[in-house]
Amino acid sequence: MQCNKIGGYLFAVTMGCAASTAMAQSSVTLYGIIDDGLQFRNKSANNSGSQTEIMTGGSAMSIWGLKGVEPLGDGMKAFFNLESHFYSDTGKLFSGPDNGSQIFRRQANVGLSADWGTITLGRQYGPALMGVLGTEARTFKEQFSNLYVWAYNQLATPTGSLGSGTNPGNDVGVFVGNAVQYSNNFGPVWVGAAYSFGEVPGSMSKGNEISLGATYTGPVTVGLAYQAMKDSTSGSTVSRLWSAGVAAPLGDTFKGRLNYLNITDNATAGGRISKVQSVGAGVDYQWNASNTATLAGYYSHYESDSHSSSTKTFVLSNDYALSKRTTLYAQVAYADAGAIGTADPLEGLKTSIVSGGTAPGVKTVLAGVGLKHAF
Numbered sequence: 001m002q003c004n005k006i007g008g009y010l011f012a013v014t015m016g017c018a019a020s021t022a023m024a025q026s027s028v029t030l031y032g033i034i035d036d037g038l039q040f041r042n043k044s045a046n047n048s049g050s051q052t053e054i055m056t057g058g059s060a061m062s063i064w065g066l067k068g069v070e071p072l073g074d075g076m077k078a079f080f081n082l083e084s085h086f087y088s089d090t091g092k093l094f095s096g097p098d099n100g101s102q103i104f105r106r107q108a109n110v111g112l113s114a115d116w117g118t119i120t121l122g123r124q125y126g127p128a129l130m131g132v133l134g135t136e137a138r139t140f141k142e143q144f145s146n147l148y149v150w151a152y153n154q155l156a157t158p159t160g161s162l163g164s165g166t167n168p169g170n171d172v173g174v175f176v177g178n179a180v181q182y183s184n185n186f187g188p189v190w191v192g193a194a195y196s197f198g199e200v201p202g203s204m205s206k207g208n209e210i211s212l213g214a215t216y217t218g219p220v221t222v223g224l225a226y227q228a229m230k231d232s233t234s235g236s237t238v239s240r241l242w243s244a245g246v247a248a249p250l251g252d253t254f255k256g257r258l259n260y261l262n263i264t265d266n267a268t269a270g271g272r273i274s275k276v277q278s279v280g281a282g283v284d285y286q287w288n289a290s291n292t293a294t295l296a297g298y299y300s301h302y303e304s305d306s307h308s309s310s311t312k313t314f315v316l317s318n319d320y321a322l323s324k325r326t327t328l329y330a331q332v333a334y335a336d337a338g339a340i341g342t343a344d345p346l347e348g349l350k351t352s353i354v355s356g357g358t359a360p361g362v363k364t365v366l367a368g369v370g371l372k373h374a375f
Contacts, residue, residue: 025071030375032064035142036088037329037370047359054089057142057355058370059319059329062088063106076114081124083107096171106175117184123177127192128241131213132223135245135259137282137296144315144333144353144366149261149278149300150174152349154229154239158265159273159344166231166238166268169196170209173227173241179209190215198232207232220248223259231268240264255284263350274304276350293318300351307341309360311351325374332367 039055056062065083072078083106085094095102109122129140129150138145154173157166169177181194191214198207209229216222225243230236245259261278282296298313317331335354339361340347349357358364 026069028066028068030064030066033060033062033372033374034088035060035062035370035372037368039366039368039370041358041364041366043359043362043364045356045359047362055143055368055370056087056089058331058368059141059143059327059372061094061142062086065107072112074114076112078110078112080110081107096175105171117182120179120181120183122179123175124179124181124194126174126176126209126211126227127181127183127194127213128211128225128227128243129174129213130192131190131215131225132243132245132259134215134217134221135223135247135257137257137259137280137298138294138315138317139257143355143368144296144313144317144331146259146261146278146280146298146300146353147174148349148353148355148357149263149276149298149351150241152346152352153263153265153274153276154227154241155346156229157268158239159267159346166233167196167207167209167229168199168232169207170229173229173239176209176211179211181211188216188218190217198230200232203235205230206235220246222246234268234270236266236268236270238266238268240266250283253286257282257284272305274302274344274347274350276303277301278351290321291318292321298353300353302338302340302347302351304341304344304347306343307347309338309340309347309351311335311337311353311358313353315353327372328369329372330369332365335364335366337361337364 035057037055037058040052042050044051063085067081069077069079082104084103085105087094093101095105107124109120109124111120133140136146140147151172156170176194176196179194179196183192194211196209200206212226214224223245227241228237229239231238241263243261247257250256258281264275265273267273278300280298285293294317296315301310313335315333320328322328335358337358337360348360
């Protein structure tokens with residue numbers, strides 16, 4: 001029973017805890033992560049000089065959430081998830097492009113689980129991302145990973161200004177709203193399939209999103225992902241992604257990861273805008289019980305009908321576990337970004353592993369230290 005963790009923060013939650021006391025196995029839990037650090041880069045994203053900042057989410061984004069579960073008998077459980085996203089350097093809510101102020105940007109869902117699997121309704125993580133999470137070179141850490149190649153290539157509108165949107169349920173290809181998902185484990189294989197409704201009157205397909213993921217966990221880990229989104233006006237497919245990866249132990253102290261991403265963006269009226277292919281490889285080295293070093297490299301290639309560019313990035317980091325909940329980390333990244341064209345204003349972002357991108361046509365060094373605490 002974890003109601004005591006919530007205390008007097010929210011009256012409604014307190015009342016929920018009081019009600020759950022009558023059922024000893026029911027629970028509501030408050031949880032979260034606070035991650036802040038100091039980051040320096042020798043060139044800002046617009047190449048106007050060096051920049052030093054307090055960086056929220058240098059390793060993991062700062063979040064807080066509530067989750068609850070209630071046993072219903074015969075192995076069935078009801079559950080809910082509410083998860084918020086915020087800047088720990090300023091305290092402001094972290095909202096997706098053109099989504100305004102969202103207190104629960106990441107998760108707001110309810111569902112049922114039993115031996116037959118799990119059904120989740122509402123806003124949730126897309127199963128495509130979860131399918132390849134363990135095979136990404138840095139397991140999609142918030143900074144310096146292919147999380148940004150994944151996200152910037154799956155904006156609601158794949159070109160034009162950040163914030164314009166044609167897929168009401170899509171949030172950078174990571175979070176899926178208006179969705180129903182089925183997931184289950186079949187021995188060592190996990191599978192998940194989600195469908196996001198476009199909710200356009202008179203059409204079942206306009207504005208929808210399909211997200212599929214699968215993971216095999218054994219001596220090696222294999223991940224697969226597929227995701228596609230349609231425009232809410234024309235019904236054409238504006239983004240299509242597939243990804244595959246593998247992770248394997250390399251002796252007692254090393255673990256290697258290799259992942260491939262392929263994302264195509266199309267105009268809302270049809271016709272290709274861009275195709276991005278990205279390969280990421282990483283090696284973890286646990287050099288003692290508390291320290292894990294990671295070396296990772298990324299190569300991302302952008303191609304359109306009129307222009308192509310590539311970005312090469314290398315990352316070296318170390319996580320030092322002060323305890324099970326608190327980690328001190330240090331990381332440095334070197335990005336060599338190619339010159340970009342003028343047709344697609346998002347070209348430079350689509351091959352970047354850095355939030356906000358790096359200056360095109362130049363070489364950028366970023367370095368930082370930070371502290372992550374989970375509660």
